Amino acid sequence: MCGIVACVTSKKSDFAADACFKGLEYLEYRGYDSAGISLIVDGKFETKKAVGKLESLKKEIKSKPFSKSNIAAGHTRWATHGSPSIENAHPHISTNGRVALVHNGIIENAAQIKSEKLQNIKLTGNTDTQIVAEYLSMLLEETGNLQNAMTKLVKQIDGSWAFVAMDVKDNSKIVCSRHNSPLVIGKGESENFIASDVIAFVEYTKNAVEIKQDQIAVIEWDNIKLFNFAGEQIDYANQEYKIDWNIDAAKKGGYSSFMEKEIREEPAAVRNTIYGRGSQDGRFGLDRLDFDENYLKLIDKITVVACGTAAHSGYVARFAIEHWCKIPVEVEFAHEFRYRDPIVNSKTLVIAISQSGETMDTLQAVRYAKQQGAKTLAIVNTLGSALDRECDAVLYTYAGREIAVASTKAFIAQITACYILGLYLAEVRGNLFLDEIESKIRELKTLPDKLAKVLQSYDDIKAFAKKEKNTESVLFLGRHIGYPIALEGALKLKEIAYIHSEGFAAGELKHGPIAIIEKGQLVFVIVPPKNDRAEVHSKVLANIEEIISRGGRIVVIAEEGDNSLSEKLEKGGIEKIFFRPKTSILFSAVLDIVPLQIFACSVALFKGLDIDMPRNLAKSVTVE
């Protein structure tokens, strides 16, 4: 997830560059591993870039100030393709010096465009954006008009994008387009702005125009035109609105917390984690592999090491990888791993899962595993982090920067990355045929839309949380892949609402936990899909009966169309059933966790707690 801001003004001054830089400062929450700004000055681009936080770019500008200009575009990067570096920082300038481009998203067919359209061009960096900048400049040379070039471009690319482009030969206008990534226009007095988020320009103007999905905008200092991808002009009156947020609220996209915002970003987090990986023949690949791929055929065990939420994603992964790859997978809390004298050797693949990539417990576990001769693979959300650098292979989750201490979208992206890894291993080791892998990839690609459907029940779950905000104890039950989701649901409620909550395997109920069920005890139960594991489904229903008969109050997460419990809903015993779209049991974890995340976030909201910075916790535990 990156931050874009651009400005076109009525006259040359310092304003355009200053407004861009200030806007980037407000957008730094969207990512900050590199940043840059380009202006047009006397028919040439003037560009400054720096790696690291915006402070580095500020020093760069201070040491050699920008010339005066009427037009500027800036970008702060959260690396998804290509490590943080000056070459990979935006704005990207085409090799013929004609186009400057900034981009937020992932272009899935960039490699194909490079091989088919740019055979004779030597690119310095290795990002998808650079390929697009190059191709856009070719289309501009062909059409002579940046708007027409953009219209042609958007018909030939796949993936997600918010593009903002400038033509060095025409400093009167900025051309932008969006598909799945956000972009909004700010209408000023004698200037207009474009940004990923209104926060970038809200101090200059509260008059905004949303750029909707699959639209192109041509923005001059005193004129705004919107077009669809067919090139037809659009009346945007119904897309105009007044910003009524303050700066702090704007940073959270107008939501109550970064956690809520990040829950709502989960469809994009899954989409971005999937796209850009499947090559033309449907193969998934890793982002980096420093050893011979054939080595993966020799491993006889996988050990996952992680902490907290990341460990729960490992428990989910185990179901998928064992089922597809027929290889034993053990999941260990990283802080326990090396003290139990684990059996680790050159035939073990140790997978470290981490959002921050800086968790010391996990790092130490990886270092121990390497000493024992194991190969290590990181599933990590932060490019350039210690885990990213120290492991022998890496698979990135493209969830974008996660700010709230409680991990939500990164968790969903970690599970998605584990599925991708499982399908990749199954293909390399020959456990599944390509057509079987492709059918699972097809189902995987339905998850973003299914997640969006679950999010439609956000307010319903929030209303239920308001009713339950004073509850003092909540239990979470699940079987099979629902068990780690029950653990994760309990962790969320614990860490942000400070409520004693426990997740456990539903089958354990009769072996002890049922003793604590008393009248009024709130219990969430994740009911597995009826058709995928009928036996597991019926056993969970039996567990629900056992709880109801002891006065427990049940909340069910179940698949749409499963009316096994509707009668109980009417006759009492079941408080609520939150349905989620159908999917196979292995993929159901991605959907079942969302109502539990929303519940925890909402209870904390109604309790007036600091959702994003819960007491005693840090976003990354960098000490053992």
Ligand code: AGP
């Ligand atoms: C999750 O909500 C918690 N913040 C915590 O359990 C976290 O998942 C754990 O500390 C691991 O962090 P990592 O993913 O950055 O390694």
